[in-house]
Amino acid sequence: MNCPVCSKPANFTIDLDQYPVTEIYKKFGENKKTLAYMDQSFEYCHSCSHALLGRHLPRDFIYNNYNTVSSSSSGSVLALVNFLQFVQDRANFGNADVVDIGANDTSLLSEISKCGDKPRSLTGIDPNIKSDSSEIEIISCYFEDLEKSFSDNKNNIFLCSHTLEHIYCVDTFFEKLDEVSNNEDLFFFQFPSLEYLVIDGRFDQVHHQHINYFSLYSFSILLARHGFKIVDYQYDRSHYGTLITQIGKKGGKKSFVKHDLITEEYIHSRYKLFKDNMTLSNELLNKLDGNFYCYGASLMLPIINYYLPNLIECIAIIDSNSKKHNLCYINFDKEIIGEQELQFSENNLIVTALSTKEATRKILIKLIERKALNVILPLNII
Numbered sequence: 001m002n003c004p005v006c007s008k009p010a011n012f013t014i015d016l017d018q019y020p021v022t023e024i025y026k027k028f029g030e031n032k033k034t035l036a037y038m039d040q041s042f043e044y045c046h047s048c049s050h051a052l053l054g055r056h057l058p059r060d061f062i063y064n065n066y067n068t069v070s071s072s073s074s075g076s077v078l079a080l081v082n083f084l085q086f087v088q089d090r091a092n093f094g095n096a097d098v099v100d101i102g103a104n105d106t107s108l109l110s111e112i113s114k115c116g117d118k119p120r121s122l123t124g125i126d127p128n129i130k131s132d133s134s135e136i137e138i139i140s141c142y143f144e145d146l147e148k149s150f151s152d153n154k155n156n157i158f159l160c161s162h163t164l165e166h167i168y169c170v171d172t173f174f175e176k177l178d179e180v181s182n183n184e185d186l187f188f189f190q191f192p193s194l195e196y197l198v199i200d201g202r203f204d205q206v207h208h209q210h211i212n213y214f215s216l217y218s219f220s221i222l223l224a225r226h227g228f229k230i231v232d233y234q235y236d237r238s239h240y241g242t243l244i245t246q247i248g249k250k251g252g253k254k255s256f257v258k259h260d261l262i263t264e265e266y267i268h269s270r271y272k273l274f275k276d277n278m279t280l281s282n283e284l285l286n287k288l289d290g291n292f293y294c295y296g297a298s299l300m301l302p303i304i305n306y307y308l309p310n311l312i313e314c315i316a317i318i319d320s321n322s323k324k325h326n327l328c329y330i331n332f333d334k335e336i337i338g339e340q341e342l343q344f345s346e347n348n349l350i351v352t353a354l355s356t357k358e359a360t361r362k363i364l365i366k367l368i369e370r371k372a373l374n375v376i377l378p379l380n381i382i
């Protein structure tokens, strides 16, 4: 596939044959027929330091099965807090029109409505939007299909949190953003960075829903093509190695140098280390004295199972969220049950909620406090 940023062919590919579809649960024992696996590839373009998926699930399939709710995961909540702090240090919500692209359950807009300086309006755009606040206008559509414009407003602040990586055509997205906004408006984006996916060796964070893996460099090149520039940025390594940026049509810096660590050789060596580590964890599961449970029915558990095939030998998956109990995954046929059914001190537990550092650290503390017999962590960097 050609790179969506610079149009050159990708330099190399990591094949992910029969890669599991994530985020789809079913009732345990139910016979649900849906797409559960698809051949995938993770491709890298050295010209602009960008990574992308080689194949795309149908866009509507993903959104019909989308289960991520910002307010229900502690990692996502922390990511919004850090993002909001970055925005507040650089913008004033007082009398502004605030537009959240990919607003999900509108938890970010709800937080802003509680800030001291009252915005003039709050608008959330998302095909899966949910809100019970009368202060927030909700628009249920993909941003690229938006019919409303904000260009008559004087003081727009556009926010876009963990959405850009899901966008199928980033050119259409930025053409729309340019069309509906003014030259003076403020724009803030956050998304998982390629840099810290690679440096932290977190290849389990590659999944069918994340189409593009931007680096600071590739993002700046894409922006330049649409008349935007990076004004300021920082990395947040607590959640998905996130890159938080302020961008604008005026001011800012046009070009950035590539991160010197992100080379083809380095990506390959980090992927090999990640896989070797997973293979060892898989072996360990085979050699355990006694049975084991998974702890954490995270959306991405099928990807952990992709690298740890022995995970399927678990008795069940433990999760404290009762809404998940008696469910299982479409591609991991073990029941999700509550903690009260388990004697922690007599059982081996493998941590399977790994998507964000913050959530995994909290689970580790909990399992240690409960005196679990053994705690197994598939990743040894956390």
Ligand SMILES: [Zn+2]
Pocket: 003, 004, 005, 006, 007, 008, 045, 046, 047, 048, 049, 050
């Ligand atoms: Zn490229």
